[in-house]
Amino acid sequence: MTGHGNEGLELSSLQDLYQQVILDHYRRPRNRGPLVGATHTLTLNNPLCGDVIDLMLRLEGDRIAEVHFEGKGCSISQASASMMSGVLTGSTIQEALQVMATFTRMLHGDMDAAADTDLGDLRALAGVSKFPVRVKCALLAWNCLGELVGPDTTHS
Protein backbone atom coordinates (compact mmCIF):
# COMPACT_ATOMS: atom_id res chain seq x y z
CA MET A 1 0.00 0.00 0.00
CA THR A 2 1.17 3.50 -0.69
CA GLY A 3 1.46 6.29 1.84
CA HIS A 4 -1.48 8.56 2.49
CA GLY A 5 0.22 11.68 3.79
CA ASN A 6 -0.75 14.23 1.19
CA GLU A 7 -3.55 13.27 -1.15
CA GLY A 8 -5.53 16.47 -1.45
CA LEU A 9 -9.10 17.36 -0.74
CA GLU A 10 -10.59 13.93 -0.27
CA LEU A 11 -8.19 13.26 2.56
CA SER A 12 -8.86 16.52 4.38
CA SER A 13 -12.64 15.95 4.25
CA LEU A 14 -12.14 12.43 5.52
CA GLN A 15 -9.83 13.65 8.29
CA ASP A 16 -12.54 16.10 9.33
CA LEU A 17 -15.06 13.26 9.30
CA TYR A 18 -12.95 10.83 11.27
CA GLN A 19 -11.39 13.01 13.96
CA GLN A 20 -9.65 11.32 16.86
CA VAL A 21 -12.39 12.32 19.30
CA ILE A 22 -14.98 10.54 17.14
CA LEU A 23 -12.92 7.38 16.89
CA ASP A 24 -12.36 7.56 20.65
CA HIS A 25 -16.11 7.66 21.32
CA TYR A 26 -16.60 4.84 18.77
CA ARG A 27 -14.02 2.60 20.43
CA ARG A 28 -14.64 3.61 24.06
CA PRO A 29 -18.31 4.55 24.12
CA ARG A 30 -19.48 6.44 27.21
CA ASN A 31 -22.65 5.45 29.03
CA ARG A 32 -23.14 2.37 26.97
CA GLY A 33 -25.10 -0.42 28.59
CA PRO A 34 -28.34 -0.97 30.50
CA LEU A 35 -29.79 1.86 32.60
CA VAL A 36 -31.30 0.82 35.91
CA GLY A 37 -34.41 2.85 36.63
CA ALA A 38 -34.84 4.11 33.07
CA THR A 39 -38.07 6.08 32.65
CA HIS A 40 -37.97 6.36 28.86
CA THR A 41 -36.54 3.91 26.32
CA LEU A 42 -36.80 3.64 22.56
CA THR A 43 -35.05 1.60 19.88
CA LEU A 44 -34.73 2.98 16.37
CA ASN A 45 -32.89 1.65 13.33
CA ASN A 46 -31.96 2.86 9.90
CA PRO A 47 -33.67 0.07 7.96
CA LEU A 48 -31.58 0.57 4.83
CA CYS A 49 -28.22 0.24 6.55
CA GLY A 50 -29.05 -1.72 9.70
CA ASP A 51 -27.67 0.72 12.29
CA VAL A 52 -29.50 0.43 15.62
CA ILE A 53 -29.66 2.70 18.67
CA ASP A 54 -31.51 1.82 21.85
CA LEU A 55 -31.73 5.04 23.88
CA MET A 56 -32.50 4.96 27.61
CA LEU A 57 -33.28 8.02 29.71
CA ARG A 58 -33.89 8.44 33.41
CA LEU A 59 -35.87 11.62 33.94
CA GLU A 60 -36.27 13.42 37.27
CA GLY A 61 -39.03 15.91 36.67
CA ASP A 62 -38.03 17.72 33.50
CA ARG A 63 -34.33 17.04 34.06
CA ILE A 64 -32.43 14.27 32.29
CA ALA A 65 -30.58 12.62 35.18
CA GLU A 66 -28.99 9.84 33.10
CA VAL A 67 -28.58 8.88 29.44
CA HIS A 68 -27.49 5.41 28.37
CA PHE A 69 -27.53 3.65 25.03
CA GLU A 70 -26.93 0.33 23.36
CA GLY A 71 -26.42 -0.04 19.67
CA LYS A 72 -24.54 -1.28 16.69
CA GLY A 73 -23.50 0.47 13.57
CA CYS A 74 -20.94 2.77 12.04
CA SER A 75 -18.53 5.02 13.91
CA ILE A 76 -20.69 8.08 13.23
CA SER A 77 -23.92 6.63 14.63
CA GLN A 78 -22.26 5.17 17.72
CA ALA A 79 -20.00 8.15 18.45
CA SER A 80 -22.96 10.51 18.12
CA ALA A 81 -24.90 8.52 20.73
CA SER A 82 -21.91 8.38 23.07
CA MET A 83 -21.25 12.13 22.77
CA MET A 84 -24.93 12.86 23.22
CA SER A 85 -25.02 10.96 26.49
CA GLY A 86 -22.22 13.10 27.86
CA VAL A 87 -23.60 16.43 26.67
CA LEU A 88 -27.18 15.85 27.81
CA THR A 89 -26.67 14.34 31.23
CA GLY A 90 -28.02 16.82 33.79
CA SER A 91 -29.70 19.10 31.28
CA THR A 92 -33.40 19.93 31.17
CA ILE A 93 -35.57 18.57 28.39
CA GLN A 94 -35.82 22.07 26.93
CA GLU A 95 -32.02 22.44 26.94
CA ALA A 96 -31.63 19.00 25.36
CA LEU A 97 -34.04 19.85 22.56
CA GLN A 98 -32.16 23.11 22.02
CA VAL A 99 -28.90 21.15 21.65
CA MET A 100 -30.65 18.79 19.25
CA ALA A 101 -31.81 21.72 17.10
CA THR A 102 -28.33 23.25 17.02
CA PHE A 103 -26.70 19.88 16.30
CA THR A 104 -29.12 19.23 13.44
CA ARG A 105 -28.38 22.65 11.93
CA MET A 106 -24.67 21.92 12.19
CA LEU A 107 -25.10 18.64 10.30
CA HIS A 108 -26.80 20.56 7.52
CA GLY A 109 -23.80 22.84 7.18
CA ASP A 110 -24.66 25.81 9.47
CA MET A 111 -21.24 27.17 10.53
CA ASP A 112 -22.68 29.26 13.38
CA ALA A 113 -24.23 26.14 14.87
CA ALA A 114 -20.87 24.37 14.59
CA ALA A 115 -19.32 27.14 16.74
CA ASP A 116 -21.85 26.74 19.59
CA THR A 117 -19.94 25.55 22.64
CA ASP A 118 -23.12 24.01 24.08
CA LEU A 119 -22.48 21.15 21.66
CA GLY A 120 -19.28 20.10 23.44
CA ASP A 121 -17.67 17.04 21.81
CA LEU A 122 -20.53 16.93 19.32
CA ARG A 123 -18.83 19.71 17.37
CA ALA A 124 -16.38 17.08 16.14
CA LEU A 125 -19.21 15.74 13.99
CA ALA A 126 -19.40 18.96 11.93
CA GLY A 127 -17.50 17.18 9.14
CA VAL A 128 -20.53 14.94 8.55
CA SER A 129 -22.16 17.86 6.71
CA LYS A 130 -19.81 17.19 3.78
CA PHE A 131 -21.20 13.64 3.50
CA PRO A 132 -24.99 14.04 3.17
CA VAL A 133 -25.75 10.30 3.12
CA ARG A 134 -24.13 9.98 6.56
CA VAL A 135 -26.28 12.67 8.24
CA LYS A 136 -28.89 10.04 9.07
CA CYS A 137 -26.19 8.06 10.91
CA ALA A 138 -25.36 11.04 13.13
CA LEU A 139 -29.06 11.73 13.79
CA LEU A 140 -30.18 8.22 14.74
CA ALA A 141 -29.75 8.64 18.52
CA TRP A 142 -31.28 12.11 18.30
CA ASN A 143 -34.33 10.78 16.53
CA CYS A 144 -34.80 8.53 19.56
CA LEU A 145 -34.50 11.56 21.84
CA GLY A 146 -36.97 13.57 19.78
CA GLU A 147 -39.52 10.79 19.84
CA LEU A 148 -39.10 10.25 23.58
CA VAL A 149 -39.22 13.85 24.87
CA GLY A 150 -39.84 16.09 21.84
CA PRO A 151 -42.91 18.28 21.48
CA ASP A 152 -44.78 15.67 19.42
CA THR A 153 -43.84 12.73 21.57
CA THR A 154 -46.22 9.86 22.03
CA HIS A 155 -43.92 8.20 24.56
CA SER A 156 -44.58 10.31 27.67
Add this chain to the structure above:
Amino acid sequence: METPDSNSVSAPPPPFDVERIRADFPILGRLVHGFPLAYLDNAATSQKPYSVIQAVDAYYREINANVHRGAHELSIRTTQAYEDSRAVVAEHIGAVSADEVIFLRGTTEAINLVAWTWGAAHVAEGDEILLTKMEHHSNLVPWQILAGRAGATVRYVDVAPDGTLVMEDYDRLLSDRTRLVGVTHVSNTLGVVNPVAEIARKAHEAGAVCLVDGAQAAPHMRIDVQALGCDFYAFSGHKMLAPTGIGALWGRRELLDMMPPWQGGGEMISEVRLEGFTAAPVPYKFEAGTPNIAGAVGFAEAIRYLQRIGLEEVHAWEADLTAYALDSLGAVDGIEIFGPREKRVGVISFRYADIHAHDLATILDQKGVAIRAGHHCNQPLMEHLGVDATARASIYLYNTRSEIDALVDALGLAAHLFGVA
Protein backbone atom coordinates in the same frame (compact mmCIF):
# COMPACT_ATOMS: atom_id res chain seq x y z
CA MET B 1 -6.10 -13.97 -39.54
CA GLU B 2 -3.67 -16.57 -40.87
CA THR B 3 -1.87 -19.01 -38.67
CA PRO B 4 0.85 -20.51 -40.87
CA ASP B 5 1.40 -23.82 -39.15
CA SER B 6 -2.16 -24.45 -37.99
CA ASN B 7 -4.26 -27.12 -39.59
CA SER B 8 -7.29 -26.67 -37.36
CA VAL B 9 -10.52 -26.03 -39.22
CA SER B 10 -11.94 -23.31 -36.94
CA ALA B 11 -10.16 -20.28 -35.58
CA PRO B 12 -9.84 -20.08 -31.80
CA PRO B 13 -12.25 -17.65 -30.13
CA PRO B 14 -10.85 -14.14 -29.79
CA PRO B 15 -8.96 -13.70 -26.52
CA PHE B 16 -10.83 -11.94 -23.73
CA ASP B 17 -9.82 -8.31 -24.22
CA VAL B 18 -10.94 -6.41 -21.16
CA GLU B 19 -9.85 -3.03 -22.50
CA ARG B 20 -11.97 -3.52 -25.60
CA ILE B 21 -14.90 -4.51 -23.38
CA ARG B 22 -14.37 -1.49 -21.11
CA ALA B 23 -14.52 0.76 -24.14
CA ASP B 24 -18.11 -0.47 -24.66
CA PHE B 25 -19.18 1.01 -21.30
CA PRO B 26 -19.25 4.82 -21.41
CA ILE B 27 -19.57 5.25 -17.63
CA LEU B 28 -16.30 3.44 -16.96
CA GLY B 29 -14.40 6.41 -18.37
CA ARG B 30 -15.60 8.87 -15.74
CA LEU B 31 -13.86 10.13 -12.63
CA VAL B 32 -15.31 9.99 -9.11
CA HIS B 33 -13.91 12.53 -6.64
CA GLY B 34 -11.02 13.02 -9.06
CA PHE B 35 -10.12 9.34 -9.26
CA PRO B 36 -10.88 6.82 -12.03
CA LEU B 37 -14.10 5.00 -11.15
CA ALA B 38 -13.47 1.47 -9.84
CA TYR B 39 -17.02 0.14 -9.95
CA LEU B 40 -17.15 -2.87 -7.63
CA ASP B 41 -20.87 -2.81 -6.78
CA ASN B 42 -22.05 -5.06 -9.58
CA ALA B 43 -24.12 -7.30 -7.31
CA ALA B 44 -26.31 -4.24 -6.74
CA THR B 45 -26.55 -3.33 -10.41
CA SER B 46 -24.33 -3.54 -13.46
CA GLN B 47 -23.26 -0.81 -15.84
CA LYS B 48 -24.66 -0.68 -19.39
CA PRO B 49 -22.82 -0.99 -22.70
CA TYR B 50 -23.40 1.34 -25.65
CA SER B 51 -25.26 -1.37 -27.55
CA VAL B 52 -27.93 -1.63 -24.82
CA ILE B 53 -28.23 2.13 -24.45
CA GLN B 54 -28.49 2.43 -28.23
CA ALA B 55 -31.08 -0.34 -28.50
CA VAL B 56 -33.34 1.47 -26.03
CA ASP B 57 -32.67 4.78 -27.76
CA ALA B 58 -33.41 3.34 -31.21
CA TYR B 59 -36.61 1.74 -29.95
CA TYR B 60 -37.96 5.11 -28.80
CA ARG B 61 -36.67 6.96 -31.85
CA GLU B 62 -37.90 4.58 -34.49
CA ILE B 63 -40.73 2.23 -33.50
CA ASN B 64 -42.32 3.25 -30.18
CA ALA B 65 -46.00 2.25 -29.86
CA ASN B 66 -48.06 -0.04 -27.62
CA VAL B 67 -47.91 -3.81 -27.94
CA HIS B 68 -50.62 -6.21 -29.06
CA ARG B 69 -53.08 -3.37 -29.60
CA GLY B 70 -52.94 -1.67 -32.93
CA ALA B 71 -53.02 -2.64 -36.54
CA HIS B 72 -50.71 0.16 -37.51
CA GLU B 73 -47.10 -0.21 -38.58
CA LEU B 74 -45.45 1.01 -35.36
CA SER B 75 -47.60 -1.18 -33.12
CA ILE B 76 -46.89 -4.20 -35.28
CA ARG B 77 -43.15 -3.53 -35.16
CA THR B 78 -43.21 -2.82 -31.40
CA THR B 79 -45.06 -6.07 -30.77
CA GLN B 80 -42.52 -7.88 -32.93
CA ALA B 81 -39.60 -6.32 -31.02
CA TYR B 82 -41.16 -7.19 -27.67
CA GLU B 83 -41.88 -10.79 -28.63
CA ASP B 84 -38.48 -11.19 -30.29
CA SER B 85 -36.95 -10.08 -26.98
CA ARG B 86 -38.97 -12.72 -25.15
CA ALA B 87 -37.65 -15.33 -27.57
CA VAL B 88 -34.05 -14.21 -26.97
CA VAL B 89 -34.48 -14.54 -23.20
CA ALA B 90 -36.23 -17.91 -23.56
CA GLU B 91 -33.58 -19.35 -25.87
CA HIS B 92 -30.79 -18.02 -23.63
CA ILE B 93 -31.96 -19.99 -20.58
CA GLY B 94 -33.09 -23.12 -22.38
CA ALA B 95 -36.87 -22.63 -22.09
CA VAL B 96 -39.01 -25.04 -24.11
CA SER B 97 -40.89 -22.12 -25.64
CA ALA B 98 -41.01 -18.34 -25.39
CA ASP B 99 -44.45 -18.62 -23.73
CA GLU B 100 -42.70 -19.83 -20.58
CA VAL B 101 -41.02 -16.44 -20.10
CA ILE B 102 -42.97 -13.68 -18.36
CA PHE B 103 -41.56 -10.17 -18.46
CA LEU B 104 -41.73 -8.47 -15.05
CA ARG B 105 -39.95 -5.67 -13.23
CA GLY B 106 -37.28 -7.97 -11.87
CA THR B 107 -36.51 -10.89 -9.61
CA THR B 108 -38.52 -9.49 -6.71
CA GLU B 109 -41.70 -9.16 -8.74
CA ALA B 110 -41.13 -12.59 -10.29
CA ILE B 111 -40.94 -14.29 -6.90
CA ASN B 112 -43.94 -12.35 -5.63
CA LEU B 113 -45.92 -13.50 -8.65
CA VAL B 114 -45.23 -17.15 -7.83
CA ALA B 115 -46.00 -16.63 -4.15
CA TRP B 116 -49.30 -14.89 -4.85
CA THR B 117 -50.55 -17.16 -7.65
CA TRP B 118 -49.00 -20.61 -7.42
CA GLY B 119 -48.75 -20.15 -3.65
CA ALA B 120 -52.37 -19.12 -3.20
CA ALA B 121 -53.52 -22.16 -5.17
CA HIS B 122 -51.22 -24.78 -3.63
CA VAL B 123 -50.21 -23.78 -0.10
CA ALA B 124 -52.66 -24.41 2.73
CA GLU B 125 -52.70 -24.65 6.50
CA GLY B 126 -50.11 -27.07 7.82
CA ASP B 127 -48.03 -26.97 4.63
CA GLU B 128 -44.38 -25.98 4.65
CA ILE B 129 -42.25 -23.75 2.48
CA LEU B 130 -38.56 -24.59 2.65
CA LEU B 131 -36.04 -21.79 2.12
CA THR B 132 -32.43 -21.30 3.19
CA LYS B 133 -30.87 -18.94 5.70
CA MET B 134 -28.95 -17.21 2.90
CA GLU B 135 -31.97 -16.01 0.93
CA HIS B 136 -32.26 -12.37 -0.09
CA HIS B 137 -35.24 -10.65 1.53
CA SER B 138 -36.90 -10.91 -1.92
CA ASN B 139 -36.98 -14.69 -1.62
CA LEU B 140 -37.96 -14.58 2.04
CA VAL B 141 -40.64 -11.98 2.71
CA PRO B 142 -43.05 -13.05 -0.10
CA TRP B 143 -43.10 -16.55 1.42
CA GLN B 144 -43.52 -15.20 4.94
CA ILE B 145 -46.52 -13.21 3.68
CA LEU B 146 -47.94 -16.31 1.98
CA ALA B 147 -47.36 -18.47 5.05
CA GLY B 148 -49.06 -15.88 7.24
CA ARG B 149 -52.14 -15.83 5.02
CA ALA B 150 -52.32 -19.58 4.44
CA GLY B 151 -51.39 -20.76 7.94
CA ALA B 152 -48.32 -22.47 6.54
CA THR B 153 -44.83 -22.65 8.05
CA VAL B 154 -41.55 -21.43 6.58
CA ARG B 155 -38.45 -23.47 7.39
CA TYR B 156 -34.84 -22.58 6.66
CA VAL B 157 -31.89 -24.74 5.65
CA ASP B 158 -28.79 -23.96 7.71
CA VAL B 159 -25.63 -22.34 6.36
CA ALA B 160 -22.22 -23.74 7.32
CA PRO B 161 -19.42 -21.50 8.65
CA ASP B 162 -17.76 -21.49 5.20
CA GLY B 163 -20.97 -20.11 3.67
CA THR B 164 -22.18 -23.27 1.95
CA LEU B 165 -25.58 -24.85 2.51
CA VAL B 166 -25.74 -27.70 5.01
CA MET B 167 -27.23 -30.31 2.68
CA GLU B 168 -27.87 -32.76 5.53
CA ASP B 169 -30.11 -30.08 7.03
CA TYR B 170 -31.94 -29.81 3.71
CA ASP B 171 -32.48 -33.57 3.65
CA ARG B 172 -33.74 -33.41 7.22
CA LEU B 173 -36.19 -30.54 6.67
CA LEU B 174 -37.56 -31.70 3.32
CA SER B 175 -40.74 -33.72 3.88
CA ASP B 176 -44.11 -34.57 2.37
CA ARG B 177 -45.39 -31.36 4.00
CA THR B 178 -43.00 -29.29 1.85
CA ARG B 179 -44.89 -27.63 -1.00
CA LEU B 180 -42.12 -25.45 -2.37
CA VAL B 181 -38.36 -25.20 -2.03
CA GLY B 182 -36.99 -21.71 -2.68
CA VAL B 183 -33.24 -21.29 -3.04
CA THR B 184 -30.88 -18.72 -4.42
CA HIS B 185 -28.59 -19.95 -7.20
CA VAL B 186 -25.80 -17.65 -6.01
CA SER B 187 -25.70 -15.86 -2.64
CA ASN B 188 -25.74 -12.07 -2.99
CA THR B 189 -23.59 -11.76 0.14
CA LEU B 190 -21.31 -14.80 0.15
CA GLY B 191 -20.93 -15.39 -3.58
CA VAL B 192 -21.38 -19.12 -3.04
CA VAL B 193 -22.91 -21.14 -5.89
CA ASN B 194 -25.50 -23.54 -4.51
CA PRO B 195 -26.07 -27.10 -5.84
CA VAL B 196 -29.39 -26.15 -7.38
CA ALA B 197 -29.77 -29.24 -9.59
CA GLU B 198 -29.44 -31.55 -6.58
CA ILE B 199 -31.80 -29.37 -4.55
CA ALA B 200 -34.42 -29.40 -7.33
CA ARG B 201 -34.14 -33.15 -7.84
CA LYS B 202 -34.66 -33.84 -4.14
CA ALA B 203 -37.54 -31.36 -3.99
CA HIS B 204 -39.29 -33.26 -6.78
CA GLU B 205 -38.68 -36.59 -5.04
CA ALA B 206 -40.47 -35.12 -2.02
CA GLY B 207 -43.35 -33.90 -4.20
CA ALA B 208 -42.43 -30.21 -3.93
CA VAL B 209 -41.76 -27.66 -6.64
CA CYS B 210 -38.50 -25.70 -6.74
CA LEU B 211 -38.06 -21.98 -7.35
CA VAL B 212 -34.58 -20.62 -7.97
CA ASP B 213 -33.59 -16.99 -7.41
CA GLY B 214 -31.16 -16.41 -10.26
CA ALA B 215 -30.52 -12.70 -9.74
CA GLN B 216 -26.81 -13.16 -8.91
CA ALA B 217 -26.19 -16.18 -11.15
CA ALA B 218 -27.61 -15.25 -14.55
CA PRO B 219 -25.14 -12.36 -15.06
CA HIS B 220 -22.13 -14.61 -14.61
CA MET B 221 -22.84 -18.06 -16.03
CA ARG B 222 -24.75 -19.90 -18.68
CA ILE B 223 -28.19 -20.79 -17.30
CA ASP B 224 -29.94 -23.91 -18.57
CA VAL B 225 -33.20 -24.35 -16.72
CA GLN B 226 -33.60 -27.88 -18.09
CA ALA B 227 -30.24 -28.97 -16.70
CA LEU B 228 -31.00 -27.29 -13.38
CA GLY B 229 -34.32 -29.14 -13.28
CA CYS B 230 -36.11 -26.42 -11.33
CA ASP B 231 -39.72 -25.32 -11.91
CA PHE B 232 -39.34 -21.54 -11.67
CA TYR B 233 -36.30 -19.37 -12.36
CA ALA B 234 -36.42 -15.65 -11.53
CA PHE B 235 -33.83 -13.11 -12.64
CA SER B 236 -33.28 -9.41 -13.27
CA GLY B 237 -32.04 -7.64 -16.36
CA HIS B 238 -30.31 -4.75 -14.64
CA LYS B 239 -27.68 -6.96 -12.99
CA MET B 240 -26.71 -8.32 -16.42
CA LEU B 241 -26.17 -5.13 -18.44
CA ALA B 242 -29.86 -4.40 -19.18
CA PRO B 243 -31.86 -1.38 -18.01
CA THR B 244 -33.52 -1.29 -14.58
CA GLY B 245 -37.17 -2.26 -14.33
CA ILE B 246 -37.06 -5.36 -16.51
CA GLY B 247 -36.66 -8.97 -15.47
CA ALA B 248 -38.13 -12.35 -16.18
CA LEU B 249 -39.81 -15.31 -14.60
CA TRP B 250 -39.38 -18.64 -16.33
CA GLY B 251 -41.80 -21.35 -15.31
CA ARG B 252 -42.75 -24.79 -16.55
CA ARG B 253 -45.64 -24.40 -18.93
CA GLU B 254 -47.88 -26.90 -17.16
CA LEU B 255 -47.47 -25.04 -13.87
CA LEU B 256 -47.98 -21.60 -15.43
CA ASP B 257 -51.13 -22.82 -17.20
CA MET B 258 -52.68 -23.91 -13.92
CA MET B 259 -51.80 -20.78 -11.97
CA PRO B 260 -54.52 -18.16 -11.47
CA PRO B 261 -53.81 -14.69 -12.86
CA TRP B 262 -52.23 -12.10 -10.60
CA GLN B 263 -52.83 -8.44 -11.36
CA GLY B 264 -55.98 -7.69 -13.34
CA GLY B 265 -56.15 -5.22 -16.19
CA GLY B 266 -55.55 -4.88 -19.87
CA GLU B 267 -53.34 -7.34 -21.72
CA MET B 268 -54.04 -10.21 -19.28
CA ILE B 269 -57.59 -10.95 -20.44
CA SER B 270 -59.14 -12.97 -23.18
CA GLU B 271 -62.63 -11.57 -22.74
CA VAL B 272 -64.28 -9.25 -20.23
CA ARG B 273 -67.99 -9.02 -19.45
CA LEU B 274 -69.74 -7.27 -16.61
CA GLU B 275 -70.28 -10.70 -15.05
CA GLY B 276 -66.58 -11.52 -15.12
CA PHE B 277 -63.58 -12.22 -17.32
CA THR B 278 -61.58 -15.02 -18.84
CA ALA B 279 -57.82 -14.80 -18.58
CA ALA B 280 -55.50 -14.73 -21.54
CA PRO B 281 -53.11 -17.64 -22.06
CA VAL B 282 -49.56 -17.49 -20.70
CA PRO B 283 -47.50 -15.40 -20.71
CA TYR B 284 -50.04 -12.56 -21.16
CA LYS B 285 -52.12 -13.79 -18.22
CA PHE B 286 -49.35 -12.45 -15.98
CA GLU B 287 -48.56 -9.24 -17.86
CA ALA B 288 -51.39 -6.86 -16.99
CA GLY B 289 -50.97 -3.33 -18.28
CA THR B 290 -48.53 -1.89 -20.79
CA PRO B 291 -45.24 -3.70 -20.21
CA ASN B 292 -41.71 -2.28 -20.09
CA ILE B 293 -41.22 -2.63 -23.82
CA ALA B 294 -38.01 -0.62 -24.08
CA GLY B 295 -36.65 -2.53 -21.10
CA ALA B 296 -37.38 -5.84 -22.80
CA VAL B 297 -35.63 -4.63 -25.96
CA GLY B 298 -32.63 -3.59 -23.85
CA PHE B 299 -32.70 -6.91 -21.98
CA ALA B 300 -32.48 -8.86 -25.24
CA GLU B 301 -29.59 -6.71 -26.45
CA ALA B 302 -27.77 -7.22 -23.13
CA ILE B 303 -28.09 -10.98 -23.59
CA ARG B 304 -26.84 -10.73 -27.20
CA TYR B 305 -23.88 -8.65 -25.97
CA LEU B 306 -22.99 -11.29 -23.36
CA GLN B 307 -23.39 -14.02 -25.98
CA ARG B 308 -21.07 -12.22 -28.39
CA ILE B 309 -18.36 -12.20 -25.74
CA GLY B 310 -19.32 -15.65 -24.49
CA LEU B 311 -20.49 -16.43 -20.99
CA GLU B 312 -17.78 -19.08 -20.64
CA GLU B 313 -15.18 -16.38 -21.35
CA VAL B 314 -16.87 -14.01 -18.91
CA HIS B 315 -16.91 -16.73 -16.28
CA ALA B 316 -13.24 -17.55 -16.78
CA TRP B 317 -12.18 -13.88 -16.58
CA GLU B 318 -14.20 -13.38 -13.42
CA ALA B 319 -12.88 -16.57 -11.85
CA ASP B 320 -9.31 -15.38 -12.35
CA LEU B 321 -10.14 -11.92 -11.03
CA THR B 322 -12.00 -13.36 -8.03
CA ALA B 323 -8.99 -15.47 -7.11
CA TYR B 324 -6.77 -12.40 -7.44
CA ALA B 325 -9.13 -10.35 -5.26
CA LEU B 326 -9.35 -13.06 -2.61
CA ASP B 327 -5.53 -13.28 -2.56
CA SER B 328 -5.07 -9.49 -2.49
CA LEU B 329 -7.63 -8.88 0.24
CA GLY B 330 -6.52 -11.96 2.16
CA ALA B 331 -2.98 -10.57 2.30
CA VAL B 332 -4.15 -7.47 4.22
CA ASP B 333 -3.74 -7.87 7.98
CA GLY B 334 -7.08 -7.63 9.74
CA ILE B 335 -9.27 -8.57 6.78
CA GLU B 336 -11.86 -11.28 7.30
CA ILE B 337 -13.48 -12.64 4.13
CA PHE B 338 -16.86 -14.42 4.28
CA GLY B 339 -17.82 -17.27 1.99
CA PRO B 340 -15.92 -20.16 0.47
CA ARG B 341 -12.76 -20.04 -1.63
CA GLU B 342 -14.13 -22.33 -4.35
CA LYS B 343 -17.53 -22.77 -6.00
CA ARG B 344 -18.21 -19.08 -5.84
CA VAL B 345 -18.53 -15.99 -8.00
CA GLY B 346 -16.87 -12.62 -7.45
CA VAL B 347 -19.24 -11.35 -4.77
CA ILE B 348 -16.82 -10.82 -1.88
CA SER B 349 -18.03 -9.79 1.57
CA PHE B 350 -15.45 -8.80 4.11
CA ARG B 351 -14.70 -7.01 7.35
CA TYR B 352 -11.61 -4.97 8.08
CA ALA B 353 -10.32 -4.60 11.65
CA ASP B 354 -12.87 -2.65 13.72
CA ILE B 355 -13.77 -0.29 10.88
CA HIS B 356 -17.49 -0.46 10.22
CA ALA B 357 -18.54 -1.29 6.67
CA HIS B 358 -20.30 2.08 6.21
CA ASP B 359 -17.15 3.92 7.19
CA LEU B 360 -15.15 1.79 4.76
CA ALA B 361 -17.62 2.54 1.95
CA THR B 362 -17.43 6.29 2.60
CA ILE B 363 -13.62 6.26 2.64
CA LEU B 364 -13.28 4.05 -0.45
CA ASP B 365 -15.76 6.26 -2.32
CA GLN B 366 -13.46 9.24 -1.83
CA LYS B 367 -10.86 7.28 -3.82
CA GLY B 368 -13.32 6.44 -6.60
CA VAL B 369 -13.87 2.87 -5.39
CA ALA B 370 -17.59 1.94 -5.29
CA ILE B 371 -18.55 -0.89 -2.96
CA ARG B 372 -21.69 -1.78 -0.99
CA ALA B 373 -21.90 -1.73 2.78
CA GLY B 374 -24.62 -3.02 5.06
CA HIS B 375 -26.77 -6.09 5.44
CA HIS B 376 -27.33 -6.54 1.66
CA CYS B 377 -31.04 -7.35 2.19
CA ASN B 378 -29.75 -10.42 3.99
CA GLN B 379 -30.49 -9.70 7.66
CA PRO B 380 -31.12 -13.30 8.79
CA LEU B 381 -27.83 -14.38 7.18
CA MET B 382 -25.99 -11.48 8.85
CA GLU B 383 -27.35 -12.55 12.20
CA HIS B 384 -26.27 -16.10 11.44
CA LEU B 385 -22.75 -14.89 10.59
CA GLY B 386 -22.71 -12.86 13.80
CA VAL B 387 -22.18 -9.51 12.07
CA ASP B 388 -24.44 -6.50 11.62
CA ALA B 389 -22.91 -5.41 8.33
CA THR B 390 -20.21 -6.33 5.86
CA ALA B 391 -18.41 -4.50 3.10
CA ARG B 392 -19.05 -6.11 -0.27
CA ALA B 393 -16.99 -5.82 -3.43
CA SER B 394 -18.59 -7.50 -6.44
CA ILE B 395 -16.97 -7.85 -9.84
CA TYR B 396 -18.18 -8.17 -13.40
CA LEU B 397 -16.69 -8.77 -16.82
CA TYR B 398 -15.29 -5.23 -17.20
CA ASN B 399 -13.36 -5.16 -13.91
CA THR B 400 -9.58 -5.42 -13.84
CA ARG B 401 -6.76 -6.30 -11.52
CA SER B 402 -5.81 -2.65 -11.28
CA GLU B 403 -9.28 -1.93 -9.84
CA ILE B 404 -8.74 -4.60 -7.20
CA ASP B 405 -5.40 -2.90 -6.50
CA ALA B 406 -7.26 0.42 -6.13
CA LEU B 407 -9.58 -1.24 -3.61
CA VAL B 408 -6.69 -2.59 -1.55
CA ASP B 409 -4.87 0.74 -1.77
CA ALA B 410 -7.97 2.59 -0.52
CA LEU B 411 -8.20 0.17 2.40
CA GLY B 412 -4.77 1.52 3.30
CA LEU B 413 -6.28 4.99 3.57
CA ALA B 414 -9.01 3.61 5.83
CA ALA B 415 -6.36 2.01 8.02
CA HIS B 416 -4.49 5.31 8.15
CA LEU B 417 -7.60 7.28 9.17
CA PHE B 418 -8.67 4.77 11.79
CA GLY B 419 -5.16 4.23 13.13
CA VAL B 420 -5.21 0.53 12.28
CA ALA B 421 -1.66 -0.79 12.31
